[in-house]
Amino acid sequence: MKENLTYETAYRELTKIAYDIENESVSVDVLAEKVKRASILIGYCQAKLRSTETEVNKIIKQMESNG
């Protein structure tokens, strides 16, 4: 299943999970599931950040060589 994630939605969901866990409103039944989901989201966000950074650096290099 290919999810239609964006950094924004992923980050928001991640924040919610982190908040819920911190406030102990996650039951043991779904804790593993939630943490697994959080790790997927973190992985997604990190990958997105990394690719964005690479892209940005490429553009900056281009801009600098043009300027």
Place this chain on the structure above:
Amino acid sequence: MFLSSSNSIKLSQLTGHIQHELENVFAKQTFWVIADVTNHTYKSQSNYHYFELVEKDSGSSRITAKIAGRAWGNASLNILNFENDTGQKFRNDINVLIQVSVQYSSAFGMHLNLLDIDTNYSLGLFEQQRKQNLERLVKENPAFIRKVGEQYITRNNSISFNRVIQKLAIVSSETSAGYLDFKHTLDTNPYGYHFEIDNYFTLVQGEVNAAQILAKMVDAFNSNSKYDALIIIRGGGAQIDFLIFDNYDLSRAVAKFPIPVITGIGHQKNETIVDLMANTATKTPTKAAEFIIAHNRLFEESILSTQKMMLIKTLQLLTNQKERLSQLKNATCNSTKDLLHKYERNILNLSGSVLTNPRIILSNKEKDLTNIIISLRSFNKSYFNNQRGQIAHFLSLAKMMSPQNILNKGFAIVKANDKILSKSNDIQEGDELTVIFSETEIKTIVQSKSAYNEREFDL
């Protein structure tokens, strides 16, 4: 009548006489007069100016006075100085204030010798003309020329430049040094800006050419090219050369022109009217070009600073997001561990109570059971004794109540048709009854039946 030659005199005698009389009156006198110059010629070999001075009726322009004039020697030098100072050539149709002396010569007749010419008067005239034109511009064109304080607000100088001034219409003389300066400055700009330039060449001096400049501006407008600016260029020159830029029609057209006009008119003194009407006035063609380059540079700098700001913000954003993400990651890990520990503790507590409580319950139950067993044991004996007693009692009761025993006590059982009778209701006289004693059975017949009320057996 025939006049003899003795009665006549020579012409030279008469003119000599006139000369003598005139010299009596005018010799050693000089006059400052205001007049217009016509029929001017200049002999450069002799440095002689020949001209006529006229005065015209201010209403009809009819000539009301006319006299020949000339200048040479020192006077010619004064004229040269005048030309240098004002930029105004000494020529036909100029109005001048001149110092003259009256001279009559027999050979050449009456004329005025020009001795000096007043520079300030002529400059004043230009200034006056300029002032009149300015006043007329404001008065007759309120739709697009207003005077606010000392500033002239025109339609043209109310237009904002495009962010980049790149497509240019240039009105200039083809051969002028000013045009070359302008082009050179643009072409060699240090930022490598490219310009698209359309030339509208025309003469840009002599007031008569104002109409040509105007026509070129109209051409530029009608070309349908999207010019960012129209530049009017003229290099340095005498002040009279700039009179064209005080021309009423040209100034009006510049004020009204829909494309921003930049002037680069190389003059040092006060601005021309065209400068005042134009969007941007610069002092020289080079400065006009520099203005355009600076304007474009400003735009580029704003782009560059936007770019820089954008880069910084982008990197900041990435860094912030990275930090926040790693914080979230740590927070999630830690709080997950905490939560797990908490659940574990809860379970341990629960399992602790689950382990201990049953034991207590069991031991309580066991105690209860033991008690019951003890009670059971202790009560057993007396219970059985009791039961035994009761059974003995029931046994003796049964023995007592046994029919044999009762029969032994003197009672008998009466049967009719093999059934024991306890009531006598169905028994009739003559019925056969069987009476059973303890050891004997008697068959008998009923002789009589009567009621029996004695209660001797009722205990």
